[in-house]
Amino acid sequence: MFKKMSTIAQQVRQVTERVSVASKKRAENLKFKDPRIVAVSKTKSIDMIIEAYDAGQRHFGENYVNELVEKATDIELQDHCDEIKWHFIGHLQSNKASKVLGLPNLYAVETVDSDKIAKSLNNAWERLKKAEPLNVMIQVNTSGESNKSGIALGKTIELTSFIKDNCPHLKMLGIMTIVAYNYDPNSGPNPDFLSLVKEREAICEAFNIPLKDIELSMGMSSDFEQAIEMGSTNVRVGSTIFGTRDTSLKKGTFETGHSVELEKTVKENKSASTSCSQQKLTNSPEETLKNLSIE
Ligand SMILES: Cc1ncc(COP(=O)(O)O)c(C=O)c1O
Numbered sequence: 583m584f585k586k587m588s589t590i591a592q593q594v595r596q597v598t599e600r601v602s603v604a605s606k607k608r609a610e611n612l613k614f615k616d617p618r619i620v621a622v623s624k625t626k627s628i629d630m631i632i633e634a635y636d637a638g639q640r641h642f643g644e645n646y647v648n649e650l651v652e653k654a655t656d657i658e659l660q661d662h663c664d665e666i667k668w669h670f671i672g673h674l675q676s677n678k679a680s681k682v683l684g685l686p687n688l689y690a691v692e693t694v695d696s697d698k699i700a701k702s703l704n705n706a707w708e709r710l711k712k713a714e715p716l717n718v719m720i721q722v723n724t725s726g727e728s729n730k731s732g733i734a735l736g737k738t739i740e741l742t743s744f745i746k747d748n749c750p751h752l753k754m755l756g757i758m759t760i761v762a763y764n765y766d767p768n769s770g771p772n773p774d775f776l777s778l779v780k781e782r783e784a785i786c787e788a789f790n791i792p793l794k795d796i797e798l799s800m801g802m803s804s805d806f807e808q809a810i811e812m813g814s815t816n817v818r819v820g821s822t823i824f825g826t827r828d829t830s831l832k833k834g835t836f837e838t839g840h841s842v843e844l845e846k847t848v849k850e851n852k853s854a855s856t857s858c859s860q861q862k863l864t865n866s867p868e869e870t871l872k873n874l875s876i877e
Pocket residue numbers: 622624645671672760802803804818819820821822
């Protein structure tokens with residue numbers, strides 16, 4: 583019998599399509615990898631994650647340790663979603679490192695911002711005796727806002743060097759940023775994206791490695807297309823896939839049950855898609871990147 587596609591499934595397909603369109607607009611030297619979509623499922627229920635998984639979504643991101651532990655160890659989710667890949671994208675304290683690292687299907691920790699946390703992750707991963715190193719990204723506080731986690735701009739070379747020299751159980755996958763709140767993507771290339779792009783250039787020069795060896799995790803619901811055009815290889819998309827988050831929920835807790843109707847989000851997604859295709863960057867990402875002399 584014909585089964586109506588869930589709204590979450592529709593959103594997963596739409597976002598995937600929008601990512602594919604944006605990827606084609608990248609400069610040739612940035613086309614080495616299809617961007618990965620990380621569906622940010624913070625506050626969303628296990629059923630909603632399963633709906634997205636059934637639509638083909640594999641990478642999911644969570645901000646809170648307890649919430650991730652509950653979801654990743656849920657029996658129904660484990661049975662149903664054996665190819666799920668979890669990204670930890672919240673602030674991590676070193677005393678919680680083992681809790682996250684012991685979880686099944688952990689793909690990456692995107693928020694390393696100190697030697698201390700890198701070393702804790704390295705040691706915890708070593709104790710788990712995994713065959714492959716743990717993927718990590720360095721979080722960079724590109725906007726310099728004091729309420730944001732992340733290492734200061736210019737400091738990533740030092741931390742990368744620390745990881746390379748002292749953390750054999752970690753694989754330095756890339757660098758990530760959370761941009762300043764409320765930047766209007768219609769006003770041109772986001773300065774936080776530009777800073778992260780430059781930071782990658784500096785790392786690649788310092789270690790004499792190609793751009794493709796350092797990923798960029800940047801772009802969320804409101805700006806993932808622009809981020810991709812500027813070279814993002816990892817976009818973290820929450821509300822456009824799952825609908826707005828219930829802000830009355832206590833930190834680290836989540837909804838139960840299936841998706842409520844997300845018609846509002848579907849409409850918003852459609853209009854965002856139109857406005858993004860109409861959107862004019864002051865410089866095109868290609869020009870901007872050329873100005874930064876990135877090869
Ligand atoms: C680090 C991080 N990335 C991405 C997202 C997703 O944001 P959005 O719902 O705007 O896509 C969130 C949401 O809380 C987040 O904390």
